Amino acid sequence: MITRLVTALCEEADVANERRLLVLAGERSAGLDASIDAIEAAGIDPGDAAFVGPAADIELEHVPMDRTESILGHTVDALVVDAHERLDPNALGQTVGAVDGGGLLMLLTPPLDEWPDRRDAFDQTLAVPPFDVADVTGHFRSRVVMTLRAHPGVAIVDVDAGQVVRDGLTDPRPRADGSPVMLPSEHAFPTTAYEACLTADQVDALGALEALGEPGRAVVLESDRGRGKSSVAGLAAASLALHGEDVVVTAPAARNARAGLDRAAALLEALDAIDGAPSDPPTRIETRGGGCVRFVQPGSVIAADPDVLIVDEAAALPVARLAAYLDVGRVGFATTVHGYEGAGRGFSIRFRDALEESDLGVTSVTLAEPIRYAAGDPVEVWSFRALLLDAAPAPDQVVEPATPECITYRALDAGELVDDEPLLREVFGLLVLAHYRTEPADLARLLDAPNIAVRALLHDGHVTSVALLAREGGLPATLRRDMYDGGRVRGNMLPDVLTSQLRDEAAGEPVGQRVMRIATHAAVRSRGLGSHLLDRIRDEFTDDVDWLGTGYGATPALLDFWARNDYTTVHLSTTRNAASGEHSALMLRPTSETGRELHDRHAARFVARIEASLTDALADVEPDVVRGALRSTDARVPLDLSDWAWRLVASAAYGPGLADVHPGPFRRLAVRHLVDPADPGALDPDQERLLVMKPLQGRDWGTVAETLGYPSRRTCMRALGDAYRPLVDAFGTDAALEERDRYR
Numbered sequence: 001m002i003t004r005l006v007t008a009l010c011e012e013a014d015v016a017n018e019r020r021l022l023v024l025a026g027e028r029s030a031g032l033d034a035s036i037d038a039i040e041a042a043g044i045d046p047g048d049a050a051f052v053g054p055a056a057d058i059e060l061e062h063v064p065m066d067r068t069e070s071i072l073g074h075t076v077d078a079l080v081v082d083a084h085e086r087l088d089p090n091a092l093g094q095t096v097g098a099v100d101g102g103g104l105l106m107l108l109t110p111p112l113d114e115w116p117d118r119r120d121a122f123d124q125t126l127a128v129p130p131f132d133v134a135d136v137t138g139h140f141r142s143r144v145v146m147t148l149r150a151h152p153g154v155a156i157v158d159v160d161a162g163q164v165v166r167d168g169l170t171d172p173r174p175r176a177d178g179s180p181v182m183l184p185s186e187h188a189f190p191t192t193a194y195e196a197c198l199t200a201d202q203v204d205a206l207g208a209l210e211a212l213g214e215p216g217r218a219v220v221l222e223s224d225r226g227r228g229k230s231s232v233a234g235l236a237a238a239s240l241a242l243h244g245e246d247v248v249v250t251a252p253a254a255r256n257a258r259a260g261l262d263r264a265a266a267l268l269e270a271l272d273a274i275d276g277a278p279s280d281p282p283t284r285i286e287t288r289g290g291g292c293v294r295f296v297q298p299g300s301v302i303a304a305d306p307d308v309l310i311v312d313e314a315a316a317l318p319v320a321r322l323a324a325y326l327d328v329g330r331v332g333f334a335t336t337v338h339g340y341e342g343a344g345r346g347f348s349i350r351f352r353d354a355l356e357e358s359d360l361g362v363t364s365v366t367l368a369e370p371i372r373y374a375a376g377d378p379v380e381v382w383s384f385r386a387l388l389l390d391a392a393p394a395p396d397q398v399v400e401p402a403t404p405e406c407i408t409y410r411a412l413d414a415g416e417l418v419d420d421e422p423l424l425r426e427v428f429g430l431l432v433l434a435h436y437r438t439e440p441a442d443l444a445r446l447l448d449a450p451n452i453a454v455r456a457l458l459h460d461g462h463v464t465s466v467a468l469l470a471r472e473g474g475l476p477a478t479l480r481r482d483m484y485d486g487g488r489v490r491g492n493m494l495p496d497v498l499t500s501q502l503r504d505e506a507a508g509e510p511v512g513q514r515v516m517r518i519a520t521h522a523a524v525r526s527r528g529l530g531s532h533l534l535d536r537i538r539d540e541f542t543d544d545v546d547w548l549g550t551g552y553g554a555t556p557a558l559l560d561f562w563a564r565n566d567y568t569t570v571h572l573s574t575t576r577n578a579a580s581g582e583h584s585a586l587m588l589r590p591t592s593e594t595g596r597e598l599h600d601r602h603a604a605r606f607v608a609r610i611e612a613s614l615t616d617a618l619a620d621v622e623p624d625v626v627r628g629a630l631r632s633t634d635a636r637v638p639l640d641l642s643d644w645a646w647r648l649v650a651s652a653a654y655g656p657g658l659a660d661v662h663p664g665p666f667r668r669l670a671v672r673h674l675v676d677p678a679d680p681g682a683l684d685p686d687q688e689r690l691l692v693m694k695p696l697q698g699r700d701w702g703t704v705a706e707t708l709g710y711p712s713r714r715t716c717m718r719a720l721g722d723a724y725r726p727l728v729d730a731f732g733t734d735a736a737l738e739e740r741d742r743y744r
Helices: 002-016 028-041 065-071 089-096 121-126 139-150 191-195 200-213 229-242 254-270 298-304 319-328 344-357 378-387 414-419 421-433 440-448 477-484 493-501 529-541 556-564 593-614 623-631 643-654 663-675 685-696 701-708 713-731 734-742
Strands: 020-025 049-052 061-063 076-082 099-109 154-158 163-166 217-223 246-250 284-286 292-295 308-312 330-336 361-367 408-411 452-459 462-473 511-520 547-553 568-576 583-590
Touching: 002 020, 002 028, 002 099, 002 154, 020 028, 020 378, 028 076, 028 099, 049 065, 061 065, 065 089, 076 089, 089 099, 089 378, 089 440, 121 440, 139 154, 139 378, 139 414, 139 440, 191 200, 191 229, 191 254, 200 217, 200 229, 200 330, 200 361, 217 229, 229 246, 229 254, 229 292, 229 308, 229 330, 246 254, 246 298, 254 284, 254 292, 254 308, 298 319, 308 319, 319 330, 319 344, 408 529, 414 421, 414 440, 421 440, 421 462, 421 511, 440 452, 452 529, 462 493, 462 529, 477 493, 493 511, 493 547, 493 568, 493 583, 511 529, 529 547, 529 556, 547 556, 547 593, 556 583, 556 623, 568 593, 568 623, 583 593, 593 623, 593 663, 593 685, 623 663, 623 685, 643 663, 643 713, 643 734, 663 685, 663 713, 685 701, 685 713, 701 713, 713 734
Parallel strands: 020 099, 020 154, 049 061, 049 076, 076 099, 217 330, 217 361, 246 292, 246 308, 308 330, 511 547
Antiparallel strands: 154 163, 284 292, 408 452, 452 462, 462 511, 547 583, 568 583
């Protein structure tokens, strides 16, 4: 049975240069035996196959389910994925692309009718306190089963009954005869580089990257996975190094850049241009002409001071970091549009604005043609649908008329979303745009996690704005005590930080709804829809929870948005968030007296500790982030300064005094103004930035003067005194005003 089916599947896969998916449903041991039989029937060498899942008595390369990132960049002829113990959506997305054209992907599952109702190890990660695994639903697996039964190229075998349920045959057209790739008539890069290209798309992309030989240029390569963008980037890096350029390649991790670096090393070796031996793996390759291709971690790129920078998997890096890379002057960005991390369109929306506003000339290229299997490969099509890798918001034209007056607020139940594919695609498509690293696991979380809720605004049935909410808190005393003592609790981000970091054992008792993500369709932004959605969420949950909250990588624009919606800052993290590259702001909007008490004590503690933090862990935070975080804080800042301190401040503002003599009073007065100004218009933005950078962050006068555009240190020092004049006038005691009047 298996032999005949697999033979037929592999024959047509080979003819079309496509892959096929074989589902082996039933008992695990029977599925393992059937997978070995299938590999033998396909005539595949076991050395060209791999097994993903928990350890098993199977003579194939073993990749644990939590190590599937190691398979990225590698290919096999057959891959067995064991989903009995755990169906990890991220792992599934990562492994699908590892099978070459003509190859076979095998998925070992429980009986398909029973699978959605079973609970596995991944479900346990969704059961965040106070919920347990019995509260987790099986909607995501129901979706997977539905797509397996519906898509071409997917064969299903009941290994317990020994029956072929679905043969998965598609009778494909034979692949077109490969015609040679045409090379450009004129090119600056070596002919050998172009001859290494496998598709016309790659040739076009390599030609576009020639622009990096000139100053003031940026090139963006976008593609789905498996189109060879990393290889093209490597060919370009090697070609530039041949001309003596110092080319830095960076990526979220070294493994993401491996394919490009391998291709760079291969090209330089073919041209006999390598000086010495490259490192293994090739993280530094020097050329005889004095050029170099080297990998540098993302945080060290600017210090490396390269001639040319190439960023692989750019969508996975924070926008602030990518924007800083533009200062290099010659930058190439390669990014995945519909990858397993689902971040490509976030890159397009978020970073493209910064790129277009820069002084660089920008060239964009899209690679569409796969290099390892044919276009339209049914396994790729299935994975895109099952994991919603290609989810997109509604078309612009159907939502453009939307305003707060003509939209509908709806709670979108997970069961409803599973049954309404277009609605689910619109919801998830917007959520992808709201975050840097939306992953397939987020789809499963949205559909199955008991603490997650979806709220949306719809216009004529189409999603204009969406919010993903997480219910947090309501934790028992024993769990709160464990958190306080250092234990980690999943799915309760705000209570966890307030308890473990800020030492409030009672913080996990009140119940809240945290806005995990919120997004508005690009066609209807700046119409107040996001704020309207937050207002409706407040109206719905006011009587059910103690607080509404959020946590995000703080930027001035986001701080302003949340402050306008009555969320106030209670914490600014002392380290940068790994996803956003920013310091995270935590904000609360109380909805009960209990929530108000939680908010008030943490807001007061925030303003009490901020002075010390700004001269230490937060000393490099952007001044406008500090301004926004403090302005959106609802807390009282006492000005309990002595008469002597007031005289010191007043004399620095109006007379010969110096702030450096005793910075403490100047810091306290700066915090008071930024949190609760007597007159919001008393200081302009640059004067407030000066307050942040000098008295609060303690940066040296030279740096402050240069950053804020003062012609000299002396001018900057005088400007600081001038900035304190309206503060002395507004807040000063009799002692301060008496000192002021001496110099008038």
